[in-house]
Amino acid sequence: MIKFENVTKAYPDGTVAVDGLNLEAPTGKLTILVGPSGCGKTTSLRMINRLIEPTSGTIYLDDQPTSGMDAALLRRRIGYVIQHAGLFPHRTIVDNVATMPILLGESRQKARTKALELIERVGLPASFAKRYPWQLSGGQQQRVGVARALASDPAFMLMDEPFSAVDPVVRGQLQDEFLRLQSEIGKTIIMVTHDIDEALKLGDQVAVMRVGGKLAQMASPSELLTSPADEFVADFVGRDRGYRSLGFTKTAGAVAIGEEAVVQLGASAEEARAKATGAWVLVVDGSRKPLGWAQPEQIAGGELKREHLNLSGIAAAASGTMRQLLDAALSSPSRRGVVVNEHGELIGTVTATDVVKAIEAEPHLETAR
Amino acid sequence: MNIEWLGRQFDTIVFLLGWHVLLTVIPLILGLLIALPLGWWAHRSRRIYPLLVGVAGLLYTVPSLALFVLLPLVLGTKILDPLNIVAALTIYTVALLVRVVADALESVPEDTVQAAKAMGYRSWQSLLKVELPVGVPVISAGLRVAAVSNVSLVSVAALLGIPQLGSLFTQGFQLRFFTPIIAGILLCVILAMILDGLIILLNRWLTPWTPKVVAS
Numbered sequence: 001m002i003k004f005e006n007v008t009k010a011y012p013d014g015t016v017a018v019d020g021l022n023l024e025a026p027t028g029k030l031t032i033l034v035g036p037s038g039c040g041k042t043t044s045l046r047m048i049n050r051l052i053e054p055t056s057g058t059i060y061l062d063d064q065p066t067s068g069m070d071a072a073l074l075r076r077r078i079g080y081v082i083q084h085a086g087l088f089p090h091r092t093i094v095d096n097v098a099t100m101p102i103l104l105g106e107s108r109q110k111a112r113t114k115a116l117e118l119i120e121r122v123g124l125p126a127s128f129a130k131r132y133p134w135q136l137s138g139g140q141q142q143r144v145g146v147a148r149a150l151a152s153d154p155a156f157m158l159m160d161e162p163f164s165a166v167d168p169v170v171r172g173q174l175q176d177e178f179l180r181l182q183s184e185i186g187k188t189i190i191m192v193t194h195d196i197d198e199a200l201k202l203g204d205q206v207a208v209m210r211v212g213g214k215l216a217q218m219a220s221p222s223e224l225l226t227s228p229a230d231e232f233v234a235d236f237v238g239r240d241r242g243y244r245s246l247g248f249t250k251t252a253g254a255v256a257i258g259e260e261a262v263v264q265l266g267a268s269a270e271e272a273r274a275k276a277t278g279a280w281v282l283v284v285d286g287s288r289k290p291l292g293w294a295q296p297e298q299i300a301g302g303e304l305k306r307e308h309l310n311l312s313g314i315a316a317a318a319s320g321t322m323r324q325l326l327d328a329a330l331s332s333p334s335r336r337g338v339v340v341n342e343h344g345e346l347i348g349t350v351t352a353t354d355v356v357k358a359i360e361a362e363p364h365l366e367t368a369r
Numbered sequence: 370m371n372i373e374w375l376g377r378q379f380d381t382i383v384f385l386l387g388w389h390v391l392l393t394v395i396p397l398i399l400g401l402l403i404a405l406p407l408g409w410w411a412h413r414s415r416r417i418y419p420l421l422v423g424v425a426g427l428l429y430t431v432p433s434l435a436l437f438v439l440l441p442l443v444l445g446t447k448i449l450d451p452l453n454i455v456a457a458l459t460i461y462t463v464a465l466l467v468r469v470v471a472d473a474l475e476s477v478p479e480d481t482v483q484a485a486k487a488m489g490y491r492s493w494q495s496l497l498k499v500e501l502p503v504g505v506p507v508i509s510a511g512l513r514v515a516a517v518s519n520v521s522l523v524s525v526a527a528l529l530g531i532p533q534l535g536s537l538f539t540q541g542f543q544l545r546f547f548t549p550i551i552a553g554i555l556l557c558v559i560l561a562m563i564l565d566g567l568i569i570l571l572n573r574w575l576t577p578w579t580p581k582v583v584a585s
Contacts, residue, residue, distance in 0.1 A: 049487060076489035086484030090502045090578045100488055132578040148488075 001027045002048060002156060002190060007057030009043050009213070017043040018213035020057070027062075027155075028186040032203035034193055036236070040213030041192045045158050048190065049075045061156065076104055079149030079157040079187070083165050085141040087133040093119060093144055094129035100152035111151070118147040123177055139170035146178065150185070159191040163198065175202060196237055200224065200244070208233050222248030246323035246359070255325060255358040257318070257339050257348040265291070267304045272296035280334035283309060288345045290315055290338045315340045318347050326355045371548040378549075382537070386556055389533035392454050392526070393519045393564070399455070400462020401512065407463065408470020409496065422468045429464040433457060433525045454526045461522060462515045469511025473504030506579060509572035516564040520557055534560075 002025040009018040018040040025031035033041040046052040048059055050071045059066045066074055079100075087096050097115035102108060120126055122143040133141055142162060149157055163171045163178075179202060182189065193199055199206045200221040207218045210232055217229040225245035228234035234241070261275040262284045272281050273296040283291045283304065292309030299308060313332035316324040318339050328337030329352040336349035375382070411421040436457040441448045444456060477500045485495040501508075527535030537553030540546075 051483070051487060072489045072491050074489075075487055080484070080487040082480060082484060082487075084480050086478075086480035088481060088484070088499060088503070089478070090499075090576065092578075103489055103494075134578075134580050 001025065001060075001062055002031075002188060003060040003063075004044070005058045005060065007044070007047060007054050007059060009040070009047060009052060010055045016213055018047070018054075021213065021215055023207055023215060023218060025188060025190050026205075027188050029204040030182055030189045030191060030202060032191050032193060032199040032206045033209060034196055034199040034206055034236075035209035035216075036211060037194060038211045039209040041194075041209050042160055043213070044209075045160055045190060045192045048156075048158055049078050049080060076100065076152065077154055077156065079152070079154040081142075081145045081149045081157070081159040081162045083161040084138075085133075085145035087141055087144055087148070089133050091132075092129065093124075093131050093133070093136070096133065096144055097147045097151050099148060100154075104152055115147070115151055118151055119144070121150075122147045122181070139166045139174060142166060142174060146181075150187075155188060157187045157189045159189060161193055162191065164193065164195065171198075178202070200237075200247075208236055243323065243326075246326060247321050249322040249359075251318065251320060251322055251325050251358075254361070255322075255350055255354050257350055258336070258354075260336065260338075260346070260349040262288070262346065263294075263304060265304055265306065269296055269299040269302070269304075272299055272304055277336075278334060280310075280336075282334075282336075282338065282346070282349070284346055290340065290346050293333050313338055315344070317342065322355060322359060325350055326352060329355060370551060371546075374546075374548050375552060382552065382556070385532055385534050385536055386560070388451075388531075389520070389523055389535075389557075389560065392451065392458065392523045392531075392533055393516070393560070396455050396458030396462050397512070397516055397519055399459045400466055400515065401508075403459065403463045404466035404470050405501075407467045409474060411467060411471040412474040418471060422471065425464040425467045428460055433461070433522050434528060436460065437526060437529055449530060451531055453529075454523065454531055458519050458522060462519065465515045465518065466508075466511055469508055470504070473507035473511075474500050476507050477503045502575070505575045506572060509568050509575075513565050513568050516568060517561045520561040520564065524553070524557060 004021045004023040007018060007021045008016065010016045021040075021044060023031075023044075033044060035041050043052055047054050048061075048066070050066060054067075061074070061077070088099070091099070094112055094115045097118055098108070098111035101111035101114060116126060116129055119129055124140060124143055124147075128136065128140070133144070136144065142165070146162070149159075163174045166174065175198065191202065203221055205218060205220055206224055208216045208224065210216045216236075217224065217233045219227075219229075222245055224233065224237055225241045225248070228237055228241075260282050261277065262282045263272050263275050264284060264286065272294065275281050276296050279295050279297070280293045281296060283294050285291055290313075291306075292311045293313060294304055294308045294310065310333045313334075314324075314328050315338040316328035318341055325337060325339070328339065329335060329350055330337070332338065332349075334349075336351055337355075338349055339347045341347055407421060411418040437453055438448070440446070440453045440456050441450065444453065446452050481499060481503060482495065485499045486492075490499065523533050524535030524538065526533060527539045534553045534556050537549040541548070541550035541553070
């Protein structure tokens with residue numbers, strides 16, 4: 001647990017970066033500090049490992065005040081990931097990752113073995129171990145940064161905009177993999193970001209801060225979307241709140257999934273026409289995995305081929321959220337959303353009307369988090 | 370060129386070359402060792418930097434001959450003592466390298482320094498294990514300038530009668546005989562090139578991590 005108790009940071013010129021912050025980041029959870037630039041989120045983060053000293057107030061690490069600790073020893077207990085990874089350019093990837101264990105007195109040999117495991121754990125090939133940071137892309141460097149922070153197996157991690165310096169596709173991948181990693185390791189993490197979507201996607205709880213270094217609201221992502229504390233939070237969380245909050249509502253059998261007749265590639269136009277509901281028929285492969293939608297009229301005498309497929313529909317998992325289900329229906333050319341099981345095999349289809357009915361029927365659906 | 374003369378004087382020339390090497394290399398190493406903490410100090414403090422770099426620049430403008438003559442008074446050495454030359458050239462080396470070391474430390478990316486601190490390196494650990502190693506390319510570039518400059522400055526000491534390759538110049542002028550002068554110049558140039566090459570190799574050995582630039 002990391003706890004802020006009445007923490008203030010004021011500079012000699014009178015600027016107040018953080019103003020009386022009270023906040024608790026529970027053990028094993030990912031707490032996100034989010035807010036516009038100048039809200040003091042990074043200052044707050046850096047006060048935890050005392051890269052910045054608070055002017056007043058106390059920060060506790062598992063109920064011990066950090067102010068009495070040796071700063072260097074305190075920092076060795078906390079993994080730290082920064083925006084551009086900040087890797088040591090003169091060390092190989094494996095030695096970068098092994099830095100903390102060696103600093104803590106572990107043998108070079110042991111530290112390197114552990115580092116190699118971590119490099120693979122964050123999704124990099126072991127062959128990268130002997131490379132130097134400049135030989136890696138920004139996204140790869142960021143993975144190394146995460147591995148380096150994890151190397152000493154710290155109970156706490158601080159992450160300062162860890163995914164914001166890479167392109168959106170890589171960012172999405174890094175976020176997904178990080179969520180998976182965190183579900184395995186369960187560290188007590190505080191992450192800073194300016195990106196509310198990232199905060200809502202990753203956070204177990206989200207602290208929204210306003211300019212002047214005050215906490216505006218601390219809540220779970222779905223609570224932020226459904227009951228923002230004030231206008232500032234509502235504005236900051238942004239538009240489409242109603243739609244986005246569906247992303248936290250599990251479908252959990254609330255929506256009726258309809259049967260859908262299917263054909264396979266190679267089917268004749270007649271067969272496709274016979275199976276079609278309306279103008280569209282769903283095409284699956286040998287193991288009932290959806291491939292796309294087709295219009296029998298376009299097959300024109302021949303057989304059903306890949307080029308006839310319309311790929312615009314997105315399949316939703318039956319275990320997913322209302323938002324994914326609704327999106328599946330809306331993105332499908334037939335307006336019937338494809339629903340699959342955990343192996344990607346077809347269960348059936350839903351319409352937007354079905355989903356909306358389910359939403360209206362149960363105003364207090366169980367939330368995902 | 371009188372090759373026969375060169376052959377007869379071979380032992381003397383080797384002796385002079387040996388002294389020249391010593392008088393160049395010892396101040397280079399001493400100068401670097403002194404410049405490291407001074408450069409670090411200049412890098413640490415915004416107020417000290419202009420002061421140290423300013424004084425260093427001034428020192429470098431003092432004519433070498435004047436320094437060779439003045440130092441015995443300050444150090445209490447004899448005017449013919451080679452120690453004067455070592456001291457003078459160390460001063461020049463420090464003057465050149467203080468700024469170089471400060472700039473080398475400044476060249477280390479801020480992210481890197483911050484990461485070292487955040488991972489729990491104490492400031493001396495960060496300096497020795499991160500900042501100096503990362504600053505090596507800048508320092509060796511400065512060291513190359515200092516090495517070549519020392520090779521030429523040493524020869525001025527011939528005017529005081531301290532043996533090194535410069536002695537060949539004075540001898541040649543006195544005898545109105547060009548062979549020793551040409552031999553001295555050639556040996557100075559070769560020595561400078563060898564020292565330069567050695568520093569380049571040392572730099573390459575210390576920085577296997579720098580991006581390989583394709584030779585153009």
